[in-house]
Amino acid sequence: MQRLVADYCHAVENNESLEEIWKLVHQIAEMGDAAVDTLTAILLTVEKPMEEFTSIDWTRRECAAYALIDIRTPRSVQEIIKAVEIYPDWSDVDWDIEFTKVTQNEFSIDMLMIGLENSQDWDAKMIFISAIDFGINHYKHKPSEKTLRALIEYIQNQSKTEAIRMYALHALKRYFLWSNDMAILDVIKGQVSDPTIGEEAKSCIREIEKARKTKKSG
Secondary structure (H helix, E strand, O other): OHHHHHHHHHHHHOOOOHHHHHHHHHHHHOOHHHHHHHHHHHHHOOOOOHHHOOHHHHHHHHHHHHHHHHHOOHHHHHHHHHHHHHOOOOOOOOHHHHHHHHOOOOHHHHHHHHHHHHOOOHHHHHHHHHHHHHHHHHOOOOOOHHHHHHHHHHHHOOOOOHHHHHHHHHHHHHHHHHHOOHHHHHHHHOOOOOOOOHHHHHHHHHHHHHHHHHHHHO
């Protein structure tokens, strides 16, 4: 393991071909949780101000991030969530795209909600809520009761950011469309008079009604 990581760092520092670098990244990812601590040390250890990072510093961290994403275990997801909190606007890693891989695992939805609630950074919050929305919509992952309550609290709390409330609203709408949980529909209907997301709540209800009519006629 240590030799493989050393080979990877050597490849990055010597500007070897991306093909060679990514081959090593995928080999590391195949080791699963055994690689997490080493990858996390590369990704999260900041030995100097980020504004002084060289392209090699960033490439090394970028590859470690992608390897952790490919592992897709609770431990690796936890470390990736930490990375987003530190580097939410990291241009070399499109977190929104990469988190579509993370959300293939149902356990990640609840972990992402913890990240959303703990993060102080707006960009990180948006990455987490959009990933939750994607996991519920695309993979039809059922959130835990705790995560459902948190999503409900987000759309009902007018002090929360509008964009995050909108994402939470759509996540609940998509959850209802395949779960038919009437309590969730009642929550959405309860937002129609909200001064911020009321119109969007009405739009969600129309979409739900249209989907239900289509299902009946089919």
